[in-house]
Amino acid sequence: MDISRRDFMQIAAALGLVTVANGCATTVPGRNPAAIGAKDLYNFNATGKVTLLHMCDLHAHIKPLYWREPSTLISAPNLVGTPGFLCGESFSKHYGLEPSSLDAYFDTHMDFEALAKKFGKMGGIAHMKTLIDEIKRQRGAENVMFLDSGDTWQGTGVALKTRGEAIVKAQNYLGVDVMVGHWEFTYGKERVQELIGKLDAKFISQNVVGDDPFADEYEELIFEPYTIEERGGAKIGIIGQSFPFTSTANPKEFTQGWSFGLRLETLQEYVNELRKEHKVDCVVVLSHDGFSVDQEVARKVHGIDFILSGHTHDPSPKPITINGTAIVIAGSHGKYIGRLDIDIQDHKVKGYEYKLIPIASNIIPADPAGVKLVNELYAPFDKEFNEVLGQTKGTLYKRDTFHSTFDQLINDAIMDEMTCDISFTPGYRWGTTVLAGDDILMDNVYEMCGITYPNVYTFELQGKRIAQLLEDIADNVFNANPLYQQGGDMSRLGGVTYSITVGAKAGERISKLMIGGKPLDPNKTYIVSSWGGNLQSAGENLQEDKIRAIYDVTRDYIRRKKVVDVSNTGNVTLLDYDCGCPAKGGGC
């Protein structure tokens, strides 16, 4: 199977992009932006008649952005260094990336600042559309289907202010055919239904079921579980899998009366139904389970040809195959579109080709209609979003397992305003990157924390409860069984340092827990500020007069500081690994 890396090598060779340095011949595929054309990105070893295009976790980034991949991605010892838990050096080695190439820039954090200057911003719907149109031209529009694994409607100011509607318009413009959801649900279930009414695509999910015994929809499916589409003369069954842990990862009130979960038994039943009753030629699961969870799904559910995964934001240049099921995932923030060509013969999948195509906005030209649409959608908010709040000395980024600079900035802002002992902020994986020396715009603040439950709560928690909660969160992140993980990173903490042994038993991972430089006192009551989670429900004596939206708290702090200088020294000491991106077996 051909992948983009190899394509690049071949193109580079074909174009004679071989330089001689110090007497050694070195191929430099994709190192020089001027030498890469859109054609190189479009280049594909076409196969069969059907093409599925895949995007996941756009997080409402309809404009191009910078997005730095993680420099720490730690998991349980049995999972570390496997697809889903690869970053930086281990990612580069696993997929054979050429250092400093366009792919290295898109897929890893390595040399990010320098490469960002060289290659420019990533994603943007106007650039995605140009690529999609080109593929439809090559393959025939009637043979192409565009699938969206969700986390699409939420993540930027324009999404928040229009309660998702701007992004539905963007999806309709892009021509999305089918989608599933996760953060979509944080607009509340009524709004979700309203937006589905405006969406051209089908919204499917086999794992969302009514659980209010007094409602008509009790024990009934809320959405169609699957859809059958014809492309290139083949019948393709697509089963939807929304995020199984929506009601624990996000506030319950948004989806009161709906129950989620993996629901693998019914997933198996729908696979069988599509194959036996509807005689489909190919079964696809469009999923927001997360990359590692979907590897478990492929082990447990039989008869799926492809899982198009999402949620964990992994760029995976190569599909992985488990139990006859090929699993792909296409990064996040609109940085990539996955192209999957399927060769279907005699009602069976005979072969396929896959390529994760980077949406390099300086290489793939923008579609003028897309630029116009984005400008129209942003126009009502330009004044607020374009306010320059201040500048940053170092690069502000979000991600990593324990700590990242933009999270630290937000924690600094909370600690400064709330005068608390500890701040907790969520370990979700979406946000933005602001390069060193650049202006911080209000738009960037919304990109980091534009959620529908933005309140910062300040309350009291006993020391032993804090320790217990941290262990609980660590078990959600580091459980050895992917089915018990929720696919996020550790909560970010201000005012706290600790050591962690990821491979230890649940409840025994965290040690040397210090608050304000002193060991945690289990019997002492601490003042805690938290947003984006549910911790306030575990606390006491909520200070109601201090409740304020996180984007306002952060905005005011940056305005006060004018230039922010956030340290990239983490507050967590990792005891069982020597680096942030260990390879399989834990070696660095």
Added chain:
Amino acid sequence: MKRRSFLRGLGLAAAASTVVVPSMVMAAEAPKGPNAFSIDAAVQAITGGKPVVASPKVHLKAPEIAENGAVVPVTIEVDSPMTEDDYVKAIHVFATKNSNVRCADVMLTPANGKAMLATRVKLGTSQDVMALIETSKGEFLSASQNVKVTIGGCG
């Protein structure tokens, strides 16, 4: 109702086994009352000390991660012909780490046709949910699954 049927079940188990162990347990822990049994004592009160075998015939369905610890849906189905000579007599549901480990006790007869129970249990913390099955042949079968109860909060 469930409580009453449990007590009856407990009485039956004690009577049927005609072993003094349960009453001894009762006596030793009398001040705590029957709701304060540890998981081992509660199981013993039902089995009378007979071995419990984890069995693939017992299908226990519960979520990996509870959406709401107060109402966790649990379904138990047992492969059994449910005939006069071979049927499931009782399905007991335990929350192994609750302060009261016993959740439900359901007595069945061949007339039920199917050995199946769907209910909701309250879980105080992450723990194993266990189904204990008593067959008409006097065997005790079981199945367990870990259910995580978490405050959640990461997206």
